[in-house]
Amino acid sequence: MSSIHAHTVLIVASILFVLGLVGVLTRKNVIFILLSIEIMLNAAGLAFIAAGAKWQQPDGQVMFLFILSMAAAEVSVGLALVLQIHHQHKTLDVEQLKELKD
Amino acid sequence: MSLLFYISSIVAILATIMVITRHQPIHALLYLVVSFMAISMIFLSLGAPFSAVLEVIVYAGAIIVLFIFVVMMLNLDKETALQEKKWLQPKVWIGPSILALVLLIEMILLLLEPPSEKMLVTVVTPRQVALSLYGEYIIAVELGGFLLMTGIVGAAHIGKHTKRNLHRFLQNNH
Structure with missing residues (x-):
C-alpha cells in the first residue's frame, strides 16, 4: 500500500472549505449560497474522513454519516424556504429580502 | 493509490472553482456533481469505501436532485x-x-508547522463502521433520526402554499 501525507488531505479539505466560504460571501442568489454551504459541509466531512483514516478508526466515517444526515435535513428545509421566498417576493436576491429589518 | 488521490483532489478543486463562478444555476449544479464524484474518489483512496458509496448515493444522487x-x-x-x-x-x-x-494561507502554514508524517492507508470496512455506529454511537443515531423527522415536517410545513380560506361569514366583508 502506498501512503499519503496527512497534511495534504487536510490542505485539500481547507481549500474546498475556503472556496465554499468565498461562494457564501460573494454570491447574492439564495440557491448559490445553499450550494456553497453544501461544499463547506462536504469539506468538513473530508477532514473527518482524513482523521479517521490516519488512526485507522471507524469514528471518522461515523461522523461523516452524521454530517450527511444533517446536510440532508438542512437542504430540504432550505429549499422549502427558497420556494416560499420565490413565491412571495418573486426574487432570489438576498439583499431584497429585508422584511425582518424593521 | 496516492496518484489517484492527487488527480481526484485536483479535479475536485477545479470543479468547485467552476461551481462558485458559474452564472447559470444548472451549470453550477452539474459541476457540483463532478466535484462530489471526485471527493468520493478521494474517500476511496483514503480507505473509506462505505463513505465513498454514501457520497455518491446521498450527495450526488439525492441532494443534487x-x-x-x-x-x-x-x-x-x-x-x-x-x-x-x-x-x-x-x-x-x-x-x-x-x-x-x-485565511487559507494561515491555515496551510499552521498545518505545515508540525513535522510531516505519512499515513498508512488501510481500508476501514463497512462492518467496522456499522459496529461502531450501532454500538457506541447509538444515541447519536437516534438523534439523527429526530433531526431528519423534524426536517421532513419543517419542509412540508414551510413549502406548503397557503391558500387563504375564510369562513363564509367573513368572505362578504372582504
Missing part, C-alpha cells in the same frame, strides 16, 4: 443568468476572496 427540482420549479432562465453576471463584478468578489485567501 432536490436542487435540480427546485431550479426547474422556479423556472430560472436567461434573465437570471444575466442578473448573476451583473452581480458578479470583480469589485464585488475581489475583497472577500483576498480575505479568504489570507
